[in-house]
Amino acid sequence: MPTLTLVQAVNDALKTAMRRDKTVIHFGEDVGPKGGVFLASDGLTKEFGKSRCFDTPLSEDGIIGTAIGMAMNGLRPVAEIQFQDFIFPAFDQIVSEAAKLRYRSGGQYTAPMVIRTPYGGGIRGGLYHSQSGEAYFCHTPGLKVVVPSTPEDAKGLLLASIEDPDPVLFLEPKALYRQVKGEVPEGFYTTPLSTLRTVRTGKDVTVFCYGAMVPVCQKAAEQAAEKGIECLIVDLRTLMPLDEEGVLEAAKQTGRVVVVHEAPRFCGFGAEISAMIAENIIEYMEAPVARVTGFDTPFPNTLEHHYMPDARRVLDAIEHVAKF
């Protein structure tokens, strides 16, 4: 099995999908001969030609709007938004159109498409190359939201997203693009959406995380283990639709929960996990749910390492709920 970085695994998934299904096409800003600003689409135009991997005019609304029309009419578009921070001109197309098309036409028209976009901080990208906007999209019925954290999952989840009959927002943790490496199976395989991944087992504290926060939580868990606290780490992988039963089961196993994400806290994904636990399994809980998140401020540049949850902050929360 080859060892790939996360961005290479994305590239491998795109090539795999495009080789097996000629209706799969990939487009966006600078994704053609340049191969994308992160090289996620490296080599695609060369292998599949300009009609299947191409640069578009600089318009996120146009990219997503045309992708919806393609998806309605028999293609399987994979559209790249160069940075998730730039997605908002297309918000209307994603939220009001792609996500609602099946519902508003009783299934006569659907939008099986994938929007790939790098999200999150850690590259000194400041306000507009660092955001984690998953909460906006998880609030949208009809949309699926997927976030891989390993190369193997990046490929398997992207292939599953391309196969999926509904529109999928595929958030790629850009901080991990080249930071993580792992063995990735060759050829076609899918990692089912709406399934959790147990990263680490432990009896004391359950940590829910996704994307670039997974390695941060792993580091914190190692440090906690040195202090005698064993953490169960769950990588949520698909935020919408979430495997809620799996989440509740994992929370019950320890009765102590920490939720970690980069996005701001208020109305963030951690709030949903916390509410879900409070509503359904409060009797199993030994401690209040702790959230470790970005601050309710815009994303800073120079001090981004203070803004983003790090192992220090996660460990602090783990210790807090463990001794509560």
Added chain:
Amino acid sequence: MTIAEPLQVIAQDGSVPGYTPDLSNEQLLHCYRTMLSVRAFDDICMKLQRSGRIGFSIPNRGVEACQVGAASALEKTDWIFPSYRDFGMALYHGVKPVDMMHNMFGNDRDSARGRQMPVHFSFVEPIHFVSISSPIGTHIPQAVGAAYAMQQRGEKHVCLTSFGDGGTSSLGFHSGMNFAAVWKAPVVFLCQNNGYAISCPSEEQTASESYAIKAVAYGMPGVIVDGNDLLAVRKAMLEAVARARNGGGPTLIEAKTFRMGGHSTSDDPTRYVPKELVDAWAKKDPVARFERFLASRKLWTPEQGAALYEACVAEITAAVTEAEATPAPALESIFSDVYATIPQHIRRQGQAAFDLAARKGDASTGGGKFPL
């Protein structure tokens, strides 16, 4: 830079100087009957709305020739991305009034199963008349994407996307026009310039000398037609459709017309449209003009016209009877068609709603009236 004067085929008196018919008498009468059907549908829906039997409608009086003339240039294999004032295009291609009326009543046989407001139709047969959404201009780049798919497969089909004068200010108009021109996508952009975007007049919508001229900057032809002249709209459409089918790329057509009613049943146009303007446009009524044209070809008398209109009324009245008697969608319809498969959290919410209904009875119908 100026775009030529509006293309006209049928003069106000019904004469057609220099026109060689490309439609049989039967086809001409089909166009006429479709316009009457739009008018009858409108008249009946207005009464239904005013008497509280449906919640909302969108009047089409005055713009029938745009819709029917444009639709007449399309094949059944082409796709229509309509605005909410375009259902004449669906009727022309054989959508049954009863299937539209199911949407007006939001009943269980509505293709959207009552999830959308009235006049938000969706059909896949006998032609793709793509599900209408209320936000303006969002469907424009979608038409370009669907056209790209046709182009990529080597099909000779085209997409028609239709919008109003206000739509030209939308994000989707810009991105759609730009992408289509860059891709040479087989799309026809039809701007039905009826003078007002709800209440905003054209001089406050754009500083351009026309809407058609916007095409020039995108790198495609722009033409203006007399939108109350069915054959002129058809002629411009035929040229644009042929260009698109043959790989020549998109065209913007501006059809100058006027809506003789409000924006919707919730609108009072007397607040913003000068009466003289309405009176002037009343004299240019597209149906009356087409009748004069038909009469000049011995295809129409007032009696025949009245009988045909009554036949349309009868068909639509029967559609009302059927649609009104069709039950509302089941509670389940709230929870289905969100995704291809119902996910666990929506299934749980649905089950809770069913259980509550079983324990406490159904929710009472709200007094919801759109709008204001």
